[in-house]
Amino acid sequence: MADILVKIEHLTKVYTMGDVEVHALRGVDLDIKAGEFIAIMGASGSGKTTLMNLIGCLDKPTAGSYVLDGINVHDIPEQELAHLRNQKIGYVFQSFYLLPRTTAYENVELPLLYRTKLTHHERKELALKAMRNVSIEDRAHHFPNQLSGGQQQRVAIARAIVNEPVILLADEPTGNLDSRTSVEVMAVFQELHRRGITIILVTHENEISQYAQRIISFRDGRIRSDIVNPKPRSAAEDLMALPPLDEE
């Protein structure tokens, strides 16, 4: 548990929009250990999504250093960044970002296609295993438009974990979901965390952040508070407490 998975020092990010410079991050220091479940809170524009994009290697920082799992991300070329995104990082987006007209199974398989030396059989096994982990394997041959929001997000989570990443990043994963489905998705995250996956989750809902072990608050591109949640809520228990729903 003591391994430092993410080490961030003085990270800054400046966007230039025409003549205006937007300081999204103003020097952030952060250490994340393997096995943590972190919620990042903050109003919109506070820099939390920018930080996620940097941790997820979707974007490059203006200054500062970022070491992921012993690799200094600053030093490596674009080609290997793609490899890093493929192998070490799983990303879950607010609006799912599934490929349309593509079955759930094919969506989950997608990252595996960009990984060399996997046979068709191996790919199938890994994809189905990931889908089983989020209990969506019975929807494997449905298209995204035939799935509910919660189911789509499960497919997206399965896609994120299919390559067994060292870190799972979720940017407002419950933002497009109703409260019950949100709790369901949080239960999935907690279950994955219990199995040892490091999770960073961005949310602006206080309730959702209560399921994490550590809560970091952002304001104006800086960390305002970084506290340990003494008693995280259990999503599974909350689900039990909710009134049962008629399944279609």
Next chain:
Amino acid sequence: MSITAIIRIALRSLLRNKTRTFLTMLGIIIGVAAVITMLAIGQGAKKIIDDQISSMGTNVLTISSNWGSNRSTARSEAGTGTLLKIEDVSAIREQVQGVRYASAVVRSWGQLKYGSQNWRTQVMGVDVDYFYIRDYQTEAGTIFNSNQVRSGMKVAVIGKTVATNLFGDEDPIDKVIRVRNVPVKVVGVLKSKGQNVMGNDQDDIIIAPYTMVLTRFMGDRRPMMMINVSAESKDMIPNVQQDIINLLQQRHRDATSEDFWVRSQTDIAETSESVSNTLTILLASIAGISLLVGGIGIMNIMLVSVTERIKEIGIRMAVGARKRDVLLQFIIEAISISLLGGIIGIVLGYIAANVVGHTQNWTVSVNGWSVVLAVGFSCAIGIFFGWYPAKKAANLNLIDALRYE
């Protein structure tokens, strides 16, 4: 990432948009089909001309007086006719190196009569060599021999058209017909040759010994005579041509080289071939333009497709696709469209060429060369017109692509 995986990704995304894929392909299909058909028709036309030229005989030279020159016009007005004499034929045969056959040719017209049937046709007076020069073969009976020529016997070989019109289903061999009221025995019927380059029916003819034609049909007038010669090989034609002119000048001391006209079959062939080549080039360029338009159609659709799929590209990059993977995916999509379109186009073009050939009664020939050209061209179009959109896709900024709505 392996190339097979990228091919699989590209094909999957093509199959996901069947209508769009097909419509894009249509441009290429039409273009390639047009190229194949046009080239086949052009080649067919050329083949027809080649066949017609070879039906004239091989390595043939025609020697005649130059009717346009003042002296011969004066002579023919004076009733002295051509400069050429019968003796010139044997002189050419014996003294010019490289001459295989030589024959005098006198031409006339005559009314033929058999029973109640009448037919007006061309009467040729020739020597035996003429049949070899023009590559005439008999379908029934035989040609006349040199003894019959020497003694001026009233025998003749008739063409297929003449045989049909005079005899119908009857066997013409050994029948006596009247040519300008002269009784002539039919000894043979020629194999059909069809039309010549000028569109004349080569089977509408009666061929008789020139001795007989001269005495019976030309009267006392000096005949309008030509000499047909065949050279031993194509390469010898220019030499033979020059030697004949020299020899004739020697033999006719009062003549200049302008008084004789020695034309080779190659001259005629070259004219006809350049016409058919121009035709083929014209047809092929029209077809080529439609292929180009098809290619631009591919680029258009690929550009639309890139814009429409910006988010997809972002997602692919977010899960680990490299720039190269995206570039290859889009290029392979473009190549697949154009290659598959090319193959369908070849099949359609082949069918179209044969339908045209069948209905118009043309000989069309689809050759391997035009197929290779069409496939190669459609691949090249795929790469060429697919490159720009693919490059555009690969260079998208990941975050912008993901956020694109």
